[in-house]
Amino acid sequence: MWIGIDDTDSPAGMCTTYIGAVLVRRLQRCGVRIVDARLVRLNPNVIHKTRGNAAVCIEAEGDAETVFALTCACVEALAECDDPRTNPGVVVSSVRPPPDFYYAALRDFCTVDEAIGVLESAGARYRGYKNRRGLIGATAAVASDFSDRTYELLAYRKRSVWGTPRQVDVKSLFRAEEMTYPHTWDTVDRENGVVVGVPHTPDPVLFGIRGESPAWVLKARSSVRSEEPACEQVYTTNQGTDAHLVPGTIGTLREGRSYLVRGTVAGTPVTGPGGHVSFLLSDGGAEVRCMAYEPTKGFRDVARRLVPDDVVAAAGSYKGGSLNLEKLGISHLADAVRIRPPVCLDCAKRMTSAGAGKGYKCRVCGERSREPEVEVLERLLRPGWYEVPPTARRHLARPLARGVSPWEQAVLQSGRECDREPRR
Numbered sequence: 485m486w487i488g489i490d491d492t493d494s495p496a497g498m499c500t501t502y503i504g505a506v507l508v509r510r511l512q513r514c515g516v517r518i519v520d521a522r523l524v525r526l527n528p529n530v531i532h533k534t535r536g537n538a539a540v541c542i543e544a545e546g547d548a549e550t551v552f553a554l555t556c557a558c559v560e561a562l563a564e565c566d567d568p569r570t571n572p573g574v575v576v577s578s579v580r581p582p583p584d585f586y587y588a589a590l591r592d593f594c595t596v597d598e599a600i601g602v603l604e605s606a607g608a609r610y611r612g613y614k615n616r617r618g619l620i621g622a623t624a625a626v627a628s629d630f631s632d633r634t635y636e637l638l639a640y641r642k643r644s645v646w647g648t649p650r651q652v653d654v655k656s657l658f659r660a661e662e663m664t665y666p667h668t669w670d671t672v673d674r675e676n677g678v679v680v681g682v683p684h685t686p687d688p689v690l691f692g693i694r695g696e697s698p699a700w701v702l703k704a705r706s707s708v709r710s711e712e713p714a715c716e717q718v719y720t721t722n723q724g725t726d727a728h729l730v731p732g733t734i735g736t737l738r739e740g741r742s743y744l745v746r747g748t749v750a751g752t753p754v755t756g757p758g759g760h761v762s763f764l765l766s767d768g769g770a771e772v773r774c775m776a777y778e779p780t781k782g783f784r785d786v787a788r789r790l791v792p793d794d795v796v797a798a799a800g801s802y803k804g805g806s807l808n809l810e811k812l813g814i815s816h817l818a819d820a821v822r823i824r825p826p827v828c829l830d831c832a833k834r835m836t837s838a839g840a841g842k843g844y845k846c847r848v849c850g851e852r853s854r855e856p857e858v859e860v861l862e863r864l865l866r867p868g869w870y871e872v873p874p875t876a877r878r879h880l881a882r883p884l885a886r887g888v889s890p891w892e893q894a895v896l897q898s899g900r901e902c903d904r905e906p907r908r
């Protein structure tokens with residue numbers, strides 16, 4: 485059977501993955517066999533999310549009625565139900581619903597009624613608390629279908645220390661990453677010298693280690709020195725897979741969805757207030773503004789170095805009319821030129837404009853020239869892919885350490901839309 489839970493936490497505490505880890509242990513104590521524990525990230529643009537829009541699916545073998553009772557009891561005991569924004573959902577289904585609902589919740593927006601329709605069709609047991617919104621994530625979790633997967637080891641804190649500063653040896657985290665990168669990633673951000681895998685929120689998570697296999701995350705974990713965890717759980721996850729992205733066409737992007745689009749840089753990038761960098765990308769007469777926000781740090785230099793006529797593929801969420809960049813692929817670099825008035829051959833002074841369409845004039849000797857000076861500038865970029873640093877990376881975004889998936893490379897090279905799993 486597939487057990488789904490979601491919407492159990494609040495900004496003040498708790499985490500659905502912690503409840504998943506506790507539930508795994510309670511089920512095992514009752515003789516239920518655990519086949520897999522999945523951490524399922526859903527549409528990162530959903531406004532109701534507490535932090536990372538995570539839901540949990542546990543695949544198990546045992547008596548469904550008992551499991552449903554145990555799961556509800558676990559959620560009722562641990563969820564932050566006093567918070568008005570916490571609306572838990574619990575699902576236990578002996579039939580795995582078709583993956584369409586998972587893809588809808590991953591890439592689009594869904595309603596509670598749609599979730600209930602899926603659950604009724606599957607003959608699932610389910611319980612929605614309060615406004616029942618958590619049924620959306622819980623249903624998507626049981627319907628989830630990972631064509632690509634990664635793993636995350638999550639260590640949880642003892643209850644007695646929740647809310648206090650976390651004791652994790654920073655050097656040991658850097659060592660863990662050095663020993664296992666690129667098979668693990670985002671434990672730390674080496675470029676910016678900061679820890680990424682230890683949260684600052686008052687939830688039970690002590691640290692998380694993301695990687696390519698259970699063996700690699702366990703190897704990295706063995707280097708980490710910290711306060712004694714209460715328990716640890718390795719989740720199978722859709723993190724780091726770009727599962728949220730679909731190939732898109734500029735001009736037809738829809739608010740709150742995430743895309744990979746190809747286009748031509750249509751203007752010189754601009755650094756705005758707050759250090760955010762933006763540029764226009766065009767395709768077929770339509771344009772979209774691409775944004776590299778300040779937290780993306782050095783990635784903004786990539787955006788700044790683009791020039792008009794560069795051909796790029798841009799990945800990110802379309803929000804408020806802009807594509808918020810997660811990754812950029814450069815397919816073609818245009819010649820970058822600087823056009824200036826020429827230097828006067830007689831007096832070596834730079835000429836000035838003689839007026840619109842009238843060429844240039846030397847203010848010293850009166851010499852004239854029609855042609856400007858055209859300087860070809862060295863490009864400080866190379867064709868290929870560039871990404872935001874680990875500190876700014878979205879959970880679902882695929883790190884370049886994992887390589888670029890074939891469909892993304894095809895979009896970059898030809899702009900050809902190619903097949904992904906069900907399109908929405």
Ligand code: ATP
Pocket residue numbers: 490491492493494498499500501526527530532533534535536537538539571588589590591592593594595617618619620621622
């Ligand atoms: P955490 O990551 O700490 O567990 P969270 O960020 O996952 O918290 P939740 O508290 O689970 O946030 O809130 C997300 C809510 O949005 C849930 O009720 C979930 O059912 C709902 N939801 C998830 N995806 C969608 C979607 N695509 N459309 C509509 N609602 C969604």
